[in-house]
Amino acid sequence: xxxxxxxxxxxxxxxxxxxxxxxxxxxxxxxxxxxxxxxxxxxxxxxxxxxxxxxxxxxxxxxxxxxxxxxxxxxxxxxxxxxxxxxxxxxxxxxxxxxxxxxxxxxxxxxxxxxxxxxxxxxxxxxxxxxxxxxxxxxxxxxxxxxxxxxxxxxxxxxxxxxxxxxx
Numbered sequence: 001x002x003x004x005x006x007x008x009x010x011x012x013x014x015x016x017x018x019x020x021x022x023x024x025x026x027x028x029x030x031x032x033x034x035x036x037x038x039x040x041x042x043x044x045x046x047x048x049x050x051x052x053x054x055x056x057x058x059x060x061x062x063x064x065x066x067x068x069x070x071x072x073x074x075x076x077x078x079x080x081x082x083x084x085x086x087x088x089x090x091x092x093x094x095x096x097x098x099x100x101x102x103x104x105x106x107x108x109x110x111x112x113x114x115x116x117x118x119x120x121x122x123x124x125x126x127x128x129x130x131x132x133x134x135x136x137x138x139x140x141x142x143x144x145x146x147x148x149x150x151x152x153x154x155x156x157x158x159x160x161x162x163x164x165x166x167x168x
Contacts, residue, residue, distance in 0.1 A: 002091060003091070006087065007085065010084040010088060011084050014084060028075060029075060029078075032074065033061065034078075035078045036073045040063060042117065043120045043123060048123075048124070049065070049066050050066075052064070058072065058074070059074065060074045061073045068127065070123050070127055071122070071123070073119065077115075078115070079112055082111055082115070082149060083108045083111050085149070086153070087108060090103055090107065090153075093156060093157055093161070100160075103156055107156070111145070111152070114144070114148050122137060
């Protein structure tokens, strides 16, 4: 019950933010813009010729890679929905305020970083192995992100359900 309540609260709050809370400073929204910039910066730091531009007709950022628009980054690519799912699960296995909050924040940061790396690797993969783009985007990289979430969940359940050892 806690999982569903937390999920509905966080997902509802995020939807309200997307609908009403955005500033016009970041296109298409703050989180998608930030993930796009960080993915592009990661690629640039490895020496790739990259660039970003707002999509002219869609709520998306276009990622340019080696002179080509390789793909667009939309709201669903920013990882926030996966983080909301992760945090809801962590809160469902409450282990005290401090421990739960620290794990939720740490796990969210790990998932966020993995998502930025995922987008950068997808750009490299799309450029070099375009014939496999559907497999990479639809199977391989979601498996990596959700695999990370699953491993974090297993770690959390072990932490949250660990019985304190009594000193005798």
